[in-house]
Amino acid sequence: MLRDRTTLLLVAVLPAMLAGGCASAPSSPGEDLRGLLRFVQATHPRPYAYVSRAEREALAEAEAQRLDALDAPDDFTVGLAFHRVLARLGDGHVAVALPVFQDDVASALTLLPLLPKLAGETFFVDACSTELPRGTRLIAIDGEPIEALWAELEALVLADGVHESARRAALERGFARHYHLLRGMRATYRVDVELPDGEAQTLTLAGVPRDALGPLSRARHSAPVWGPVSPEEPPWPFVVDVADGTVLLRLPSFGIADQEAYRVRVDALFAQIDPDDTLILDLRGNEGGLRTHGVAVLNHVLGAPYAQWASLSARVLRVPSAFRSLTTFPFVPEEHLAALLAGAERDGELWVRTGDPLASLMVPHGEGHRGRVVAFIDGHTNSAAVELVTALRASRPDAELHGEPTGGECGRHVGEVPVVYTTPHRGVSVLMSLLELRHVATPGCVDGQGHAPARAVVYDRLPGRRRPLPRRAREPN
Secondary structure, eight states: OOHHHHHHHHHHHHHHHHHTTGGGSOOOHHHHHHHHHHHHHHHOSOTTSSSOHHHHHHHHHHHHHHHHTSSSOOHHHHHHHHHHHHGGGOOTTOEEEOGGGSTTTGGGOOBOOEEEEEETTEEEEEEESSOOOTTOEEEEETTEEHHHHHHHHHTTOOOSTTOHHHHHHHHHHTHHHHHHHHHOOOSEEEEEEEOTTSOEEEEEEEOBOGGGHHHHHHTOTTOSSSSOOOSSSSOOOEEEEEETTEEEEEOOOBOOSOHHHHHHHHHHHHTTSOTTSEEEEEOTTOOOBOHHHHHHHHHHHOSSOOOSEEEEEESOSSOOGGGGGGEEOSSSOTHHHHHHTTTOEEETTEEEEESOTTGGGOOOSSSOOOSOEEEEEOTTOOHHHHHHHHHHHHHOTTOEEEESOOSSBSSEEEEEEEEEEEOTTTOOEEEEEEEEEEEOOOTTOOTTSBOOOSEEOOOOSOOSOOOOOOOOEEOOO
């Protein structure tokens, strides 16, 4: 499932849900949180993967009581409680949409216009509404040291597993949203920085509307994601000649809807790639989408039939009647869950089906790529992009991983058959998926962790830009 698509979905569907009456109901955010917990416990395939039932219930009840004690908690306060509870799921495909972020009220937002970047143990100002030289250190926001603030924010991040790189990547990309959940919103923000020459400054930054955050992210000193940018929109794959005998296939996203056009594009690109060259599959920043796009690539790289999933499992085959009036299925109908689990057997609390439903598509065109294969990955590599890495590592253990650990777990993810649950009182929408996928086994995979690179590539404190790859992008014939 594509996280960008999820975000757009929640922005699109929530106003319609609010118009249906949720927003006018008496406000009871504490009971909303209790209801959400009951829904998660009843339907999420792994609600206790990283925290016990007793711990989860105690945490949710403490947050619910905190909300009940407030006369009129705002959306940020409510969202903070929801994030504190949901972050313990270890599920990066969960998303929360608050009424305050919707289009009809978003113009009133005055958000922090600053994005940090962690390099080593130091925080830098990566982008800011006030122009600052590269290498400016971030010291504090509204008097709070950034180190302590960052640690508190990490506990709110909805990310896969329990590995730090996934939380760091998600927090860097969504820093403004997480900051406001924790500290609310104000008209101006006081920011303490240290310039590269050692001069200390205190800046007063005026809050900005939500629309300003997109350009701010694109203006990052570090670049929004590593790797060359697609010359097209939407971001189609393309090839870059790195050096004699080495080519890079850039795969910026698997979110393009036209599966046949994507396959044709990939076929045309591989027709130009020498099978004896070193092939780099650049998946940095690829947050997933349609896994058939990864299959289109692997059918040229691998030389024998393969699989991405070992099994599928779900706690329920349909939403229990107690929650049906509060749920919608945005991408596929509810019946798709039972269809995917046809022939499943009961294993404890789960329905489990072994095998990969797309195995018939995973038949390579020939003997596969003969040359060395390297995959570039980072903390933003998620979902269907992680499944490509999984099948690659399972079938070609000699394939090398360079970069950061993937954001998605190496062993599993809960990212299919998404459902939107909307709370009855405050109209908070939570998207999660009902189906867990167990990936095929790969060398060195540890549950709760991402695919680990053999060669780590990290930001350091040295000034100057990273050396870009040659930009001799090939267009397909």
